[in-house]
Amino acid sequence: MKKITLVLFLMSSSLALAQITFDWEANNTSDVNGNITHANGDFNVTASKNLTNDFIVQFGGNTGGTSGNVLFSNDGIDVATFTFNDALNVDTFRVVNVSGSSSNFELTFSPSDGAGNMDVVITYAQNESKVVNLNWSRVTSFTVTAVEVGGGSSRPVLLFDDLNVTLPPTTTTFDWEENAGYPSGDIYSIEHSKNGITVTAKNIGDANFVVVEDFSSFNVGLTGNVFYTTDGVSLQGCTFTFSQPVNIVSMLTRNAIIAPIGTFRLTYSTTDGVGNNDVTLNYPENTTQPVNFNWTGVTSFLVTFVNVNAPNQRPKIAFDDLIVTTGTLSTEKNTLTDTKLYPNPVNDILNISSVTTIDHVSVYNMLGKEVVRTKYSSVDVSGLSSGVYIVKINSDNKVLTKRIIKQ
Missing domain, CATH: 2.60.120 (Jelly Rolls)
Incomplete structure (x- = not known):
């Protein structure tokens, strides 16, 4: 059956x-x-x-x-x-x-x-x-x-x-509109819970974070409440820790300093998950940018700051709309241990070696949708957008799943 x-x-x-x-x-x-x-x-x-x-x-x-x-x-x-x-x-x-x-x-x-x-x-x-x-x-x-x-x-x-x-994956947007507050009186952290997941945002240094009401009134690309530091002088960075593994899609980040003190370079990095790459963006004063992560299997990540022009300067940073998913594709244990996928990262053609019989090969995006399907050992991925994808190889009633990066 x-x-x-x-x-x-x-x-x-x-x-x-x-x-x-x-x-x-x-x-x-x-x-x-x-x-x-x-x-x-x-x-x-x-x-x-x-x-x-x-x-x-x-x-x-x-x-x-x-x-x-x-x-x-x-x-x-x-x-x-x-x-x-x-x-x-x-x-x-x-x-x-x-x-x-x-x-x-x-x-x-x-x-x-x-x-x-x-x-x-x-x-x-x-x-x-x-x-x-x-x-x-x-x-x-x-x-x-x-x-x-x-x-x-x-x-x-x-x-x-x-x-x-x-x-379908379950999508959660942490927007700090409700169920957000200081955990046990710790003014250096903010907890926010939605859909059974809690994210704890904590600063590195002694600058405390607050939830700011009606940040959208500043007309800066953020809406409602945001996660924000009130003291940029001693802020060195911050961490975001989740109560369970999640896939991180994107987040809005703003350098809220108005004074012309130079551009801040923010680096977003995580130590867990497989194949998750650091993301680095430059933020001039008084600017907002979305950050696209496409990370999978993450329990925490770190944001660090450095002023490109004046290393001793520290920013005031606001975060909003941290989007995560649960229940999507990740990587399974290899059952075809000798199989190799190359090149990885790949631009156009992904080659599959050491598989004698291929029933079919499927390529999925990180939302679990099949975007390429073929029965050949050379897979044309030239039409895909840059990002992380999952490749599933079906051969002789066995399945191999691997992650690739499309450049």
Whole structure:
């Protein structure tokens, strides 16, 4: 029996991406309207259609690469709708055309929601089976619409199996608007809690931090409360420590000194996670800049300051909108130990060595969305933006996951 699979990626962060397969093997219920709901753990998908006969679940005879039960309707498909009980990332779906007609059919897979999700159009010949790569994020429902190529009125008889989805990452923005304060009277630290995660920000030196109301009134690119130091004279840097491992996406930082005392160089660094690189930015006086980290598996990070023109000067720094995620991709233990990926960092072509058989290679961004898929040992990543990506190599029922840096 196929079942929910939790891929546990073994690294210091202990973060994981939950992969779920809806395969209609068990836990199927139908309602008075003929809709079938299939449950897998805490998640379910309801299949409905607008033609006369209802969906049924039956053994598929291993037709077209299916296994076990399939979702089926013998009067054909006009429009089928699949609805989830929660927003999910939709990865792949196996669909088999078992129509008696020799006509070709065009199937359009359309998501109802999710930013940036596009329709996928696939043409099916008679008795053709395909795994459709959808690669949608945060979808609550989608439709499959079938039309006969050439304008005929026939409808295909389709088998549906192995709808693979993943859980979207949980995004938390630490904005210091609420649930923020001094821990146990320590005026040199600020704790802020959201979504079950606590971040503790602490200065290095004897400058205390405060939460400032209505910082947006200064019209400097920050809104509402910010995390701010009132004394820049002795400030040497600050640390941010989390109550659990997180992936750090970005943060807004402002050099709040107005006087023309020169540019401050801020370096952001972390000692944990794999492949997390330092980020260095220059801040002239009275300027705000976003910082893009793309760090994974982080429990703390350090921000240090130096004045480019006058090393003894110290800034007054304000922080806002620290964005983190949990539940996304990280790196699992290698099961293909001799495999190498090179060059890394990579600009255009990523090469894979020491793999005799490749079923497929998938490249994921740090939100868990597949952005490249191929069956070759040379992977073209030239179209990807700079940043950190996860590469999953499937070979002989084994999986290797590694991190790469796209320059």
